[in-house]
Amino acid sequence: MLTVEETWGGVRYLVTHHANPQTIYDELNREFWGGRLPRYRVVFESDDHPLPDSDDGFVLGACDHDTQTIVVHALSETRPGGLRRIVAHEMCHVALPDDGHGEAFQRELARVMR
């Protein structure tokens, strides 16, 4: 278990996670990529690892290819599909770093989400 602090709408929450996002990354890497994706570090959002601001809503995850780090929102487990869905989404960016949210990305996401 892992407890992290998260500020959301000006309110500070303590969120306890039962899943470790790094473990989810490693499991999905084995299951869907045969362990071939580079081992990115997966961390919850914090002051050291902020998520980017977005104009079009709520950012749940981000993937930084330069530092090989994925940051996930601390409240991900409360969202539909939870942490696994967000880690899987960011992993498709690791697999296809130049595709954005293009067609190849959507196919890869569908494969992992089945």
Ligand SMILES: [Zn+2]
């Ligand atoms: Zn994305």
